[in-house]
Amino acid sequence: MATIKTIAIIGASGNMGSSIAISLAKAPYRLLLFGKEEKKLRSVFKEIKLINKLVNAEVIGCAADASWEADIIIAAVPFAAEKELAEKIKQVATGKIVISISNPLNDTYTGLVTNADTSAAEELQNFLPHSKVIKAFNTTFAGDFSQPVIDGKTVDAFIAGNDEEALQTVSDVVRAAGFNPIKAGALAVSRTLENMQALLIQLSIKNNYNWVAGWKILHN
Amino acid sequence: MYEILIENIFKKIVLNNDEQQLLKTFFIPKKLRKKQCLLQEGDVSKYLAFVEKGILRSYTVDEKGGEHIAEFAFEGWWIGDQFSFLTGEPSTYNIDALEDCELLLLTKQAEEQMLEKIPKMERFFRLLLQNHLIATQGRLVSSLSNSAEEKYKQLVNACPTIPQRVPQHMLASFLGITPETLSRLRKQISQRK
Numbered sequence A: 001m002a003t004i005k006t007i008a009i010i011g012a013s014g015n016m017g018s019s020i021a022i023s024l025a026k027a028p029y030r031l032l033l034f035g036k037e038e039k040k041l042r043s044v045f046k047e048i049k050l051i052n053k054l055v056n057a058e059v060i061g062c063a064a065d066a067s068w069e070a071d072i073i074i075a076a077v078p079f080a081a082e083k084e085l086a087e088k089i090k091q092v093a094t095g096k097i098v099i100s101i102s103n104p105l106n107d108t109y110t111g112l113v114t115n116a117d118t119s120a121a122e123e124l125q126n127f128l129p130h131s132k133v134i135k136a137f138n139t140t141f142a143g144d145f146s147q148p149v150i151d152g153k154t155v156d157a158f159i160a161g162n163d164e165e166a167l168q169t170v171s172d173v174v175r176a177a178g179f180n181p182i183k184a185g186a187l188a189v190s191r192t193l194e195n196m197q198a199l200l201i202q203l204s205i206k207n208n209y210n211w212v213a214g215w216k217i218l219h220n
Numbered sequence B: 001m002y003e004i005l006i007e008n009i010f011k012k013i014v015l016n017n018d019e020q021q022l023l024k025t026f027f028i029p030k031k032l033r034k035k036q037c038l039l040q041e042g043d044v045s046k047y048l049a050f051v052e053k054g055i056l057r058s059y060t061v062d063e064k065g066g067e068h069i070a071e072f073a074f075e076g077w078w079i080g081d082q083f084s085f086l087t088g089e090p091s092t093y094n095i096d097a098l099e100d101c102e103l104l105l106l107t108k109q110a111e112e113q114m115l116e117k118i119p120k121m122e123r124f125f126r127l128l129l130q131n132h133l134i135a136t137q138g139r140l141v142s143s144l145s146n147s148a149e150e151k152y153k154q155l156v157n158a159c160p161t162i163p164q165r166v167p168q169h170m171l172a173s174f175l176g177i178t179p180e181t182l183s184r185l186r187k188q189i190s191q192r193k
Helices: A015-023 A038-051 A063-069 A079-092 A120-127 A142-146 A164-176 A187-207 B003-010 B017-024 B082-087 B108-117 B120-145 B148-158 B168-175 B179-192
Strands: A005-010 A029-034 A057-059 A072-075 A097-100 A132-135 A156-161 A180-185 B028-032 B037-039 B047-053 B056-061 B067-073 B094-097 B101-107
Touching: A005 A015, A005 A063, A015 A038, A015 A142, A029 A038, A029 A063, A038 A057, A063 A079, A063 B028, A072 A079, A072 A164, A079 A120, A097 A120, A097 A164, A120 A132, A120 A187, A132 A164, A132 A187, A156 A164, A156 A187, A164 A180, A180 A187, B003 B017, B003 B047, B037 B047, B047 B082, B056 B168, B067 B168, B101 B108, B108 B120, B148 B168, B148 B179, B168 B179
Parallel strands: A005 A029, A005 A072, A029 A057, A072 A097, A097 A132, A156 A180
Antiparallel strands: A132 A156, B028 B101, B037 B094, B047 B101, B056 B067, B056 B094
16 A cells, blocks of 8 residues: 655635535545635535545645645646745645646637747746646646546646656646646657647637636647 | 655664755655555565654564554554565565654665765664674574563663554564563563563
8 A cells, every 4th residue: 555645725715726625525635725715615625525435635824835745736826926926835845746737828719928939837847946846737628627528538747857767757636637648758848838828828718618628649 | 755764764874964864755654544554464675664753663473363563663663574675575464554654765776876875874784784694593593592571671671652653452462472471571570660
């Protein structure tokens, strides 16, 4: 029996954070939830308990404390809030996996605010030089988590990062959340992944996918 | 968060300010709550843990489900299954927290990187391993010849607060005696004072 890993979800009261938390309710992890909207956080916690009465989960009142206790930290915050979060958790995130889920979109969703030679994930890695930043959950809409099988196919979820062991660990988390994990490559591949989601958002608006849509690689 | 570690290292070697800052980047700060485990039998011991705060124990479980405590680790001590850590073989030990703990974890990979970047730490770990070897051999000898009373005194000498912090049955398990014998022993020791 393997030691249970603890996942801190920072931003668990947000759209993405709450969806990730709920999708992991039955997974073999200990979940620590932190979020700014207390009421929403309580209702997310209640929902998790409803899904799995025996869930090993807890609401924690401080992002740094939750991260200190965690093995894996999910930064479920918007791109603009990542720097501030990084400063809060930097001291306790050394050597730990930090998952970057954000897409640095501009206000009109027509493109990214990051330069072409970087990505939100790489910037987070710069803020947290001693952590293992992994890109994940950025190519999936919050709505996909409650139905990760669309049109009969399990949605692919791409992962990028520079540490092989960390990639495998996050791959397991992604699978536990219901998606089909695909290791896309080094952290710099996040530039492509973040642009892929920008495209999916643009197409969702244009074609009315109703925010339940995802990527699937068809292959033999 | 690193105070006791730095203090512990300074007992053996001296690091300059830059080295101290660099040192911190190799350790994973980890809070463990009471009863949570750091290592389970059958897993590979991925970490050596330094205890900044709290108490942990390592123990084995026999075929009948009985627990046998091999070691306690408290503030300023290291704990981990060295054999499993070094060989990558599954551990035969369990390690869990007897109090809420603040730990600094070192992986094999981080240790190698640290020794490369801060060569002085080679000396620190050599001395640490030497002490560990001496303690292990000493323990082997004491388990063969020393009385439970001597072993109890040695433990309390190393950590004076341990009788208040660790349940009696665990202390008894560590000493290889029954809780009743331990209770008698403690009475005798306190009467002699």
